[in-house]
Amino acid sequence: MASRIQEKKHLSFNSLRKSLSQHINASTDSRKSSASQYAHHDVVMSGFACMYFQDPSLVQFQQRLETSRGRNNLQTLFNVHQTPKESQMREILDNLSSESFAPVFKDFHEKLRRHLHLKEYEILPNIIMCVIDGVQHYSSKSISCKCCLHKTHKNGDKTYYHSVLQGAIMHPDKRQVLPVMPEAIKNGDGKEKQDCEINAAKRFVNRLYKAHPRQKFILGGDSLMSRQPLIEDVLNKNMHYLFVAKPTDHVYMYEWLEAFPELPTTEYVDEKGKTHRFYWQNNVPLNGGADAIKVNYLEYQQIDESGKVTFKNSWVTDIEITDKNIIKLAKAGRCRWKIENECFNTLKNQGYNINHNYGHGKENLSFNVYLLILLAFYFHQIFELTDGAYQVCRKRNGSKRYMWEQLRSIITFAVFETWNELLAVVTDPDEFESSIIKKS
Structure with a gap:
């Protein structure tokens, strides 16, 4: 069972995600308060979630899931309180200073070094x-x-x-x-x-x-x-x-x-x-x-x-x-x-699609999207290096591409409380079926 494999807490999904959230919250939001319908954190984390699951349409699918289930995986996995619209997400990311992401790379490096x-x-x-x-x-x-x-x-x-x-x-x-x-x-x-x-x-x-x-x-x-x-x-x-x-x-x-x-x-x-x-x-x-x-x-x-x-x-x-x-x-x-x-x-070719046209913007959108993709890649590289549950999930699914296809498919119709719970479902589909039966 992927959920029972001991994880390295300092480099777990939850730990890295919290670290990313803290740095986003610490960065400056240059928008006027009257124009700030969506929290700075919610916008950046929603954009990051799209790159994490390698799906530009992720936000749209999660909005549909929230309509039917009352909540979605952006909320449970990425601590997003209000899901932004795609056009608003682009506009806000365009105005965000790219230097806001530099402390995240430094922090992850220090976590790896310290341990x-x-x-x-x-x-x-x-x-x-x-x-x-x-x-x-x-x-x-x-x-x-x-x-x-x-x-x-x-x-x-x-x-x-x-x-x-x-x-x-x-x-x-x-x-x-x-x-x-x-x-x-x-x-x-x-x-x-x-x-x-x-x-x-x-x-x-x-x-x-x-x-x-x-x-x-x-x-x-x-x-x-x-x-x-x-x-x-x-x-x-x-x-x-x-x-x-x-x-x-x-x-x-x-x-x-x-x-x-x-x-x-x-x-x-x-x-x-x-x-x-x-x-x-x-x-x-x-x-x-x-x-x-x-x-x-x-x-x-x-x-x-x-x-x-x-x-x-x-x-x-x-x-x-x-x-x-x-x-x-x-x-x-x-x-x-x-x-x-x-x-x-x-x-370029393994699902992250850095050459995909996510929008150009007037200021920093293009570079910021690249940075979000790079951070998603960094998360995954750390998991390949340190996370036993992730490694088991990859091995049982045969290829990284197929594993992410499975993950993207499942989160469009089910809400998960934790990343490890989602990994466990992809690693052991029988458990997923039994959990659905218990909840029904």
């Missing part, structure tokens, strides 16, 4: 890895705002879009990725030059440090990030870095490396006969400038039984490389793909 769940994510002793990458979450050829980025096509048409620089904590051996508060990539008032990932990365580093000043991070990223100004920003915040370094982006550094007769090397052969070979060199100039910083270079090659190199990648870092840590560092560098596969791909 030692982040120990599983340590790449090196007391150091965890946060990978950053950009992702687009809104696009239109006609609707835009002052913050929109834009791309002009060859035929003169423009595409307007919103993007963020997303960070996520990850580990080569962990399937779950843990998002942190992203940095919006957006144009500012009066600025002719568009915002970009590298500028957003500088702001992200500052935000991450302010949120978690005592946490030791390795910041991971693609070759775009392995530039001296960003590296200096990372080091100034007492963080480490592990950035991809392509030969085409770092010609001087690779010429410098080629001057060595040979580089330190280690390798091993796995059970399938593949050779995993690692090269490194410490104290290498990143570029040919007089003030060039020194970096430590590592390269990984995967070689098949015939001697053909089937995969190759290289990185730069500030961490001194030895034969004792190079395999760990290379594995950490390779796990950067998880932000694309386990995070962005999941958000």
Whole structure:
């Protein structure tokens, strides 16, 4: 029985939901009291519930359920007192400061850290890895705002879009990725030059440090990030870095490396006969400038039984490389793909639908909807990591997609007092049938 599995109370649905509610209530409601038909909390939590159950029409279905049953699951599960209409929900979310959500990400991170769940994510002793990458979450050829980025096509048409620089904590051996508060990539008032990932990365580093000043991070990223100004920003915040370094982006550094007769090397052969070979060199100039910083270079090659190199990648870092840590560092560098596969791909194609047009608004609607989706994803990642009942429910339903289809279906005609009660019903349908008989 899912309901009988011991849960970790500090990371249970109820605990996380209460924490989210507290932060929403603590944020500023800029609306005039005469226009505040719906409580600030009810609007945000209703929007979050839609993303949590991956159903844009959830509020509408719950209003129908309230009409027939006198109450609904928004009230029992999300502590919503008055269910807002969809149009009003969009308007209020549009005017909400996106910074209101930053304390939620910080709080969840601290809950995981305090109860030692982040120990599983340590790449090196007391150091965890946060990978950053950009992702687009809104696009239109006609609707835009002052913050929109834009791309002009060859035929003169423009595409307007919103993007963020997303960070996520990850580990080569962990399937779950843990998002942190992203940095919006957006144009500012009066600025002719568009915002970009590298500028957003500088702001992200500052935000991450302010949120978690005592946490030791390795910041991971693609070759775009392995530039001296960003590296200096990372080091100034007492963080480490592990950035991809392509030969085409770092010609001087690779010429410098080629001057060595040979580089330190280690390798091993796995059970399938593949050779995993690692090269490194410490104290290498990143570029040919007089003030060039020194970096430590590592390269990984995967070689098949015939001697053909089937995969190759290289990185730069500030961490001194030895034969004792190079395999760990290379594995950490390779796990950067998880932000694309386990995070962005999941958000796009596994029910969260970040590319769905939930509305653009005039101020913050697009980014706030993305943040609500990201928080829903964060809830689910925490449950996959720590919640036995959730894990059993997933296993018995075969796939995440089918499990959520079941959950969405059931909450359209039945009201549940707790999240665990709902999970128990999906895990054990026979119990649900017997409970219906008892209530009838």
